[in-house]
Amino acid sequence: MRKALLMTLAMVLCASAAFAADGAAPAAVGPVAAWATAMGMGIAAGLCGIGQGLGLKAACEGTARNPEAGGKITVTLILGLAFIESLSIYALVVNLILLFVKPLGA
Amino acid sequence: MLKTLVQRIDALLFRRGFALADARKLMRNQILLSSGCTAAAILATGFSNWGFSFAAGALIIGFNFWWLSKAAQELVRVKHGAMFTLLTLFYGRLALTAVAIAGLVGWAGASVYGLLAGLSTVLANAVLWSVLQIWHKAPVAGDGKEA
Numbered sequence: 001m002r003k004a005l006l007m008t009l010a011m012v013l014c015a016s017a018a019f020a021a022d023g024a025a026p027a028a029v030g031p032v033a034a035w036a037t038a039m040g041m042g043i044a045a046g047l048c049g050i051g052q053g054l055g056l057k058a059a060c061e062g063t064a065r066n067p068e069a070g071g072k073i074t075v076t077l078i079l080g081l082a083f084i085e086s087l088s089i090y091a092l093v094v095n096l097i098l099l100f101v102k103p104l105g106a
Numbered sequence: 107m108l109k110t111l112v113q114r115i116d117a118l119l120f121r122r123g124f125a126l127a128d129a130r131k132l133m134r135n136q137i138l139l140s141s142g143c144t145a146a147a148i149l150a151t152g153f154s155n156w157g158f159s160f161a162a163g164a165l166i167i168g169f170n171f172w173w174l175s176k177a178a179q180e181l182v183r184v185k186h187g188a189m190f191t192l193l194t195l196f197y198g199r200l201a202l203t204a205v206a207i208a209g210l211v212g213w214a215g216a217s218v219y220g221l222l223a224g225l226s227t228v229l230a231n232a233v234l235w236s237v238l239q240i241w242h243k244a245p246v247a248g249d250g251k252e253a
Contacts, residue, residue: 056181075128078178079232082171086229089167092207093222100212 033102037095044091048084055080112138122176129175132235136171139234140164140227147220156220159210163224166206171228173199 059077063070097103115134124130144164148157177196210216 060181071126071128074126074179075132077181078129078132078175079235081174081178082228082232085170085174086167086225089170089203089207089225090222092204093211093218093225096208096211097218100208101218 033098037099040091040098041095044088044095048088048091051084052081055084124175124179126179129179132231133172133175135235136168136228136231139231140168140224143227144224147223155215156217159217159220160224162206162210162216163221164227165224166203167225167228170199170203171231 055077059073062073112134115137116130119130119133124133144157144161147160151157173195177192180192207221210221211218
């Protein structure tokens, strides 16, 4: 299953580069950058979502076990969520740079 | 003067639903840090694109942090029926952030480094908060004669 998924991914990525290579050389960067942007944002959002979910799960469990510590747990949760969300926002900015600023060419 | 400002911000945050004292302090520090850094960045760079990009980044991340703090406080003690509103607000905030950053980078021609520096104010605030917490909790080194 995993092997098939990786092979499909590799074929899709190679195909876009191969199709792009038919045109002028600098134009090849465009579609690859678009793929990279989409995949980068997807991976970042997915992993940050898992991280935030785990953090929230632990905070809810901790508060349920010890309601008196709820305040401290909530502040720690806010800090953790802010750290994780900053990562996804950084990923968004980097992906937007790839998409709009085009540091790799047109 | 700073004390009065801090008290006013605290009162405003309390009215806006920041019931936890530590969460209120965290948000207040974020407001003060981002305001101070924004003013310094704009003045130091002579009202340049970098300074305004920094201001935009700090504003976006401040808005984000405000809603994140409120959502986290509500999430830990979810009231019946409030889940849908909370989720809508959470994803609406993320969508607004994405649209704002896309607009700034893609169309407004904002300085990316300035924007990233502005977005990092929340990380600076969180790191500062953690360091201060560790600092306050650190045991005082004894001379070994206590035992």
